[in-house]
Amino acid sequence: MIRTIKKRFEFAIHLAKANLTAKQFIFLAAVLVGISVTAAVIVLKTFAHKVFEIATYLSSKLHLGFVNGLLPIIGILLTVLVVKKLLGGSIEKGTSQILYAVAKKAGIVPRKQMYAQIMTSSLTVGLGGSAGLESPIVITGAAFGSNFAQQYRLGYKERTLLIGCGVAAGIAAAFKAPIAGVLFAIEVLLVDVSIAAFTPIMISAATGAILSAIILDDTILLTFNSENSFNYKNVPYYVGLGLLTGFVSVFYMRNFQRVERVFGLIRWKPYKKALIGSSLLAVLIFVFPPLFGEGYEGIRLLSADKAALLLEGTLFESWENNKFAILIFVGLILFTKVFATGLTIGSGGNGGNFAPSLFMGSYTGFLFAKLINVLGIQSLPIGNFTIVGMAGILSGVFHAPLTAIFLIAEITGGYDLIVPLMMVSSISLAVAKRFEKHSLDVKNLAKKGQVFTGNKDSNILTTIDLNSLIIPDEMVLKPDENLQRLVEYVSHSSQSIFAVTNHEKELIGLIYFDDIREIIFSNFKVKYTKVQEIMKPVLYSVQNDESMAAVMNKFDLTGLAYLPVLYKKQYKGFISKSIALEAYRDRLKALTID
Numbered sequence: 289m290i291r292t293i294k295k296r297f298e299f300a301i302h303l304a305k306a307n308l309t310a311k312q313f314i315f316l317a318a319v320l321v322g323i324s325v326t327a328a329v330i331v332l333k334t335f336a337h338k339v340f341e342i343a344t345y346l347s348s349k350l351h352l353g354f355v356n357g358l359l360p361i362i363g364i365l366l367t368v369l370v371v372k373k374l375l376g377g378s379i380e381k382g383t384s385q386i387l388y389a390v391a392k393k394a395g396i397v398p399r400k401q402m403y404a405q406i407m408t409s410s411l412t413v414g415l416g417g418s419a420g421l422e423s424p425i426v427i428t429g430a431a432f433g434s435n436f437a438q439q440y441r442l443g444y445k446e447r448t449l450l451i452g453c454g455v456a457a458g459i460a461a462a463f464k465a466p467i468a469g470v471l472f473a474i475e476v477l478l479v480d481v482s483i484a485a486f487t488p489i490m491i492s493a494a495t496g497a498i499l500s501a502i503i504l505d506d507t508i509l510l511t512f513n514s515e516n517s518f519n520y521k522n523v524p525y526y527v528g529l530g531l532l533t534g535f536v537s538v539f540y541m542r543n544f545q546r547v548e549r550v551f552g553l554i555r556w557k558p559y560k561k562a563l564i565g566s567s568l569l570a571v572l573i574f575v576f577p578p579l580f581g582e583g584y585e586g587i588r589l590l591s592a593d594k595a596a597l598l599l600e601g602t603l604f605e606s607w608e609n610n611k612f613a614i615l616i617f618v619g620l621i622l623f624t625k626v627f628a629t630g631l632t633i634g635s636g637g638n639g640g641n642f643a644p645s646l647f648m649g650s651y652t653g654f655l656f657a658k659l660i661n662v663l664g665i666q667s668l669p670i671g672n673f674t675i676v677g678m679a680g681i682l683s684g685v686f687h688a689p690l691t692a693i694f695l696i697a698e699i700t701g702g703y704d705l706i707v708p709l710m711m712v713s714s715i716s717l718a719v720a721k722r723f724e725k726h727s728l729d730v731k732n733l734a735k736k737g738q739v740f741t742g743n744k745d746s747n748i749l750t751t752i753d754l755n756s757l758i759i760p761d762e763m764v765l766k767p768d769e770n771l772q773r774l775v776e777y778v779s780h781s782s783q784s785i786f787a788v789t790n791h792e793k794e795l796i797g798l799i800y801f802d803d804i805r806e807i808i809f810s811n812f813k814v815k816y817t818k819v820q821e822i823m824k825p826v827l828y829s830v831q832n833d834e835s836m837a838a839v840m841n842k843f844d845l846t847g848l849a850y851l852p853v854l855y856k857k858q859y860k861g862f863i864s865k866s867i868a869l870e871a872y873r874d875r876l877k878a879l880t881i882d
Contacts, residue, residue: 319492322496325496333504340581363637364632383427386455387733397430411637411638412632418579418644424639432454453489456470458496461499463509468694476729530715532652533681534716543627545732577601579625583643593658641728654670675696687726689717751875754853757863764786766790771819796826798826830851
């Protein structure tokens with residue numbers, strides 16, 4: 289019966305495609321992708337919330353504090369089991385894979401990502417792993433969009449646009465924040481989108497936000513109201529918070545990658561790595577229970593200035609009336625969060641850095657404002673600084689200030705804090721970019737030249753394969769031969785540069801047509817002049833695995849029209865600047881999403 293319904297549904301969509309204009313069908317696809325992604329969000333968020341409620345009940349009511357540490361071990365081990373038995377032994381984590389798919393795979397996201405992220409992240413984060421569900425949601429949304437486009441034979445532009453629709457719907461549904469969903473899709477993933485492409489992305493985001501608002505309870509999502517409106521007298525303190533969140537963002541990015549790198553270098557079997565990593569995580573969660581899961585409940589408590597409640601049921605419960613002890617406790621949680629998230633993901637669990645960024649931001653904002661208040665320097669609104677701090681870290685870690693600003697504005701139900709949000713987000717971004725040129729998800733891919741960044745030229749060049757532009761050389765000379773063969777070839781060819789190689793096919797010199805112009809009309813010189821006598825040394829060359837951005841830089845620096853291409857030391861052919869520019873123009877036209 290399910291198969292019959294599926295066939296009828298697919299037939300209806302094919303029928304709609306045949307009768308609607310291309311733009312109308314994209315609008316329909318945006319709605320369908322939005323509905324699919326929102327369903328995934330509802331399942332993930334509901335499951336994670338119910339597990340959190342059960343764990344809280346067992347810990348506080350039945351005094352079984354060890355449960356909070358035990359559940360993440362079970363969750364990460366189950367995640368590894370699912371990956372090994374059901375997902376082919378591997379799963380790609382983080383939104384960087386979407387960036388890579390857009391840049392290098394023509395927007396093709398593997399079909400298994402439509403369910404793999406839901407299965408694994410629900411086990412990891414749902415059972416208490418200290419990570420977020422938003423990155424898996426974003427990947428799931430991108431997979432829905434990409435595979436819908438593949439299913440109904442849409443082109444690259446439409447496929448990429450529907451990836452953006454899925455991403456926007458996921459963020460919008462997870463926070464009931466449609467504007468933030470649209471901005472995240474465009475600011476982080478689809479940096480080369482024209483204004484005209486906003487409409488389907490907005491449709492998907494609105495669909496996700498509406499369905500989420502109807503089905504999900506506010507207690508499941510991160511929602512609250514700001515404490516006070518903006519007071520201009522607090523501007524210096526918001527500037528200070530912006531600087532602090534920028535440095536904390538850098539601290540988070542570097543240490544998260546450090547932990548991940550350590551686990552990547554360890555050659556243990558997956559289950560052993562998962563057991564040891566999750567056991568270390570369990571110890572951290574047992575000592576600091578707010579590290580359990582996404583940690584949104586702790587954010588709500590801090591925004592209400594109820595940090596003392598975080599100590600209930602912990603080893604530090606007796607200190608809940610000591611203001612400085614509370615500050616130390618919050619500071620320790622802030623410091624250990626990055627290691628808890630690194631252990632969660634590095635040991636084999638699946639999750640993302642979106643929720644941890646919000647977590648770190650709220651704890652940073654609370655700690656900053658509360659310390660100033662306790663020291664009697666100024667009376668700052670704790671809730672406002674807790675909320676604005678989230679935008680600071682989110683902006684610093686993801687290099688996405690607009691997403692950070694509007695996300696926090698939407699989940700607080702108003703724009704009273706828009707000015708401090710703008711201040712803190714922009715300052716944090718400036719500090720973070722001073723030390724980390726690329727965001728957390730982009731950094732590793734950008735090093736390899738495999739991903740879209742904010743530079744449009746680099747984005748287009750990233751999609752061009754150098755090897756497809758190599759001009760095979762029919763005339764390759766040896767240093768000890770005369771010019772007879774070359775002159776015969778020149779008489780019926782327009783080629784102006786020729787390679788000289790040794791017997792190992794290594795490039796050892798170049799001959800330019802201008803160098804033989806006077807010789808070719810003298811039979812004597814042609815017969816008795818050796819190639820090695822007139823060849824020029826190779827000053828500039830290109831390796832076949834270099835990025836096109838690097839190749840174009842060499843053209844600009846040298847002023848040459850041709851550059852020889854080598855594989856290690858062996859000569860492969862030439863690349864022409866004019867052909868490279870023509871390829872750039874073709875890709876620019878193909879990649880413009882309008």
